[in-house]
Amino acid sequence: MSTSTTAPTAATPAVPPAPKRDWIPVLLMPALALLGLPFIADVPVWLTLTLAGLAMGMIIFIIASGLTLVFGLMDVLNFGHGVFIALGAFVATTVFALLGGWVKSPDALTQLAAVFAAMLAAMLLAGAIGLVFERLLVRPVYGLHLKQILITMGGMIIGEELIKVFWGAQQVPLEPPMILRGSLSIGDAGVETYRIFATVIGLLVFASLVWVLSRTKIGLLIRAGVENGEMVESLGYRIRRLFVAVFVAGSALAGLGGVLWGLYQQNVIPQIGSQVNILIFIVIIIGGLGSISGALIGALLVGLLANYAGFLAPKAALFSNIALMVIILVWRPGGLYPVAKR
Amino acid sequence: MAGVHTHIGAYHILHGVDLVVPKGQVTLLLGRNGAGKTTTLRTLMGLWAASQGSIRWNGQDITATDTASRARLGVGYVPESMAVFADLTVAENLLLAAHKASRMEDVDAQRLQWIKQLFPAVETFWHYPAGKLSGGQKQMVAVARAVIEPRELLVIDEPSKGLAPAIVANLLEALKEVKRQGTTILLVEQNLAFARRLGDQVAVMEDGRIVHAASQADFIADQAAQQRYLGLSL
Structure with missing residues (x-):
């Protein structure tokens, strides 16, 4: 068929003003940081808490990014996401045990190689288990929210029990290698080296996700699928396959987050994932279900507030994040960056 | 489509739809609201499963084929919501x-x-x-x-709904051009003035069935059929 024939043309419509990017949610982070300053009233302490909060937020973002896409793409509430965090953390303990020589090596690069090996192994295993989890537990309950909650929570309990079978019920130490211990001084504030490392990894994950989502066809399909999966099917793409791929990638990212979270805590228990599950759900709800940028901002806000509240009023730490979620939902019921839905 | 039935939950929407869409022509699917036009298109696309009957594409049975595969056969779909x-x-x-x-x-x-x-x-x-x-x-x-x-087939559901006359005129010319390029079109439309400027064949639906099928020329000449099935004259 030729398309060279001259097509009839209609009057060119007037160009509207360029759409503006919504920067208000981005400004919430510096606003929250500045709000914390007079309460903490000590600049070095405030700076330390702020940098610690951002590092914690980055780790939470890594864990939450996969979950927000899973929910956005297929409307699946996966309350079992925490098991992949625990799995990643325990895999790291095993890799560190196997590569003990690398971890204790005087060479900084060899120490980092051990950390990257642990992250890679955690991602591979969490991704593989994620594939099985999706096939056995999630697939039978598509579209059934109550059953999704029950079955994925059940899956997490089973996963935690299996972790106890393989690694035992006791707390297992997971200390970062020497290169990631200690701290850097910024003025009178001290910033732990490990937190800088976690922040860099978080930024790399964010940049990679943004690149994939905005610059590749598969990313385009994921964004379109989050909006309207049925229409993506009508364009000739199998949304279920896309979902499985995203679920596996999300599980792998949770595994990566588990390694970072375990190293952050410096010890690992089978419940390490379920303990942060609530925080992760707060983050993805704040951000807008299905939004990666929203998840990042939500995670950083939660990280900052958790650190400030932990310093100022430790008993209010968890409540503070729930309060933050309530305030944001009252202001923007769909979250900071609500994803358009069919 | 031959003898296609569609159930949505407990509701029986299509009751044995028989519809032939001739190649290279525009087939208008007409009928009152709730007659089953959109359900027919969605069943054709595989978005709702046919519970009975068969759907054939160039002689190949695609009743059990998923939506993505149907689209890949060369079917373009524009739903009512634009999406x-x-x-x-x-x-x-x-x-x-x-x-x-x-x-x-x-x-x-x-x-x-x-x-x-x-x-x-x-x-x-x-x-x-x-x-x-x-x-x-x-x-x-x-x-x-x-x-x-x-695309071999363009399936389009009420494209002129809610649009300004100038936009409808532009859309009409565009669809005529798409037809000229050889694309078969199955069009659901309530705007009959718009539809008749495109159509070659007409199929009228009522209560989940095709109750009348004819060439557009014959349908326009048949005032009684227009009154009986649409309650108006074209």
């Missing part, structure tokens, strides 16, 4: 439908030029999020997306 991806730019909406392209540069330049000529809104709002466009502009993007690659 443009609001957070994606117009360019990204089009790129999604171009199966062979992973970047816009991979899309057939001649075809793209043809699309832009046919639907000026596409070029004007190329980098705009589709959700920011007006209803008429979204409809243009939805139809352009459906024909970004040559």
Whole structure:
């Protein structure tokens, strides 16, 4: 068929003003940081808490990014996401045990190689288990929210029990290698080296996700699928396959987050994932279900507030994040960056 | 479609639809609200499963084929809601439908030029999020997306609904051009003045069945059939 024939043309419509990017949610982070300053009233302490909060937020973002896409793409509430965090953390303990020589090596690069090996192994295993989890537990309950909650929570309990079978019920130490211990001084504030490392990894994950989502066809399909999966099917793409791929990638990212979270805590228990599950759900709800940028901002806000509240009023730490979620939902019921839905 | 029944939950919507869409022609699917027109299109696309009967495409049984595979056979679909991806730019909406392209540069330049000529809104709002466009502009993007690659069949559900007359006129010319290029069209439309300027064949639905099928010329000549099935004269 030729398309060279001259097509009839209609009057060119007037160009509207360029759409503006919504920067208000981005400004919430510096606003929250500045709000914390007079309460903490000590600049070095405030700076330390702020940098610690951002590092914690980055780790939470890594864990939450996969979950927000899973929910956005297929409307699946996966309350079992925490098991992949625990799995990643325990895999790291095993890799560190196997590569003990690398971890204790005087060479900084060899120490980092051990950390990257642990992250890679955690991602591979969490991704593989994620594939099985999706096939056995999630697939039978598509579209059934109550059953999704029950079955994925059940899956997490089973996963935690299996972790106890393989690694035992006791707390297992997971200390970062020497290169990631200690701290850097910024003025009178001290910033732990490990937190800088976690922040860099978080930024790399964010940049990679943004690149994939905005610059590749598969990313385009994921964004379109989050909006309207049925229409993506009508364009000739199998949304279920896309979902499985995203679920596996999300599980792998949770595994990566588990390694970072375990190293952050410096010890690992089978419940390490379920303990942060609530925080992760707060983050993805704040951000807008299905939004990666929203998840990042939500995670950083939660990280900052958790650190400030932990310093100022430790008993209010968890409540503070729930309060933050309530305030944001009252202001923007769909979250900071609500994803358009069919 | 032969003897197609569709159930949605407990509801029995289609009661044995028999519909033939001749190649290269525009078939109008007419009928009152609730007659089952949209359900017929969705069943044809595989978005709702046929509980009975068969759907054939160029002689091949596709009743059990999934939606994505049907689309890949060369079927473009524009639902009533337009369903443009609001957070994606117009360019990204089009790129999604171009199966062979992973970047816009991979899309057939001649075809793209043809699309832009046919639907000026596409070029004007190329980098705009589709959700920011007006209803008429979204409809243009939805139809352009459906024909970004040559399709054998274009299935389109009430494209003129709620649009300004100038936009409807533009859409009409665009669809005529798509037809001239050899694409078969199955069109559900309530705007009969619009539909009759495109149609070759007419099928009328009532209560989930095709109750009348004829060439458009015969249907227009048959005042009694128009009154009986549509309650008006074309």
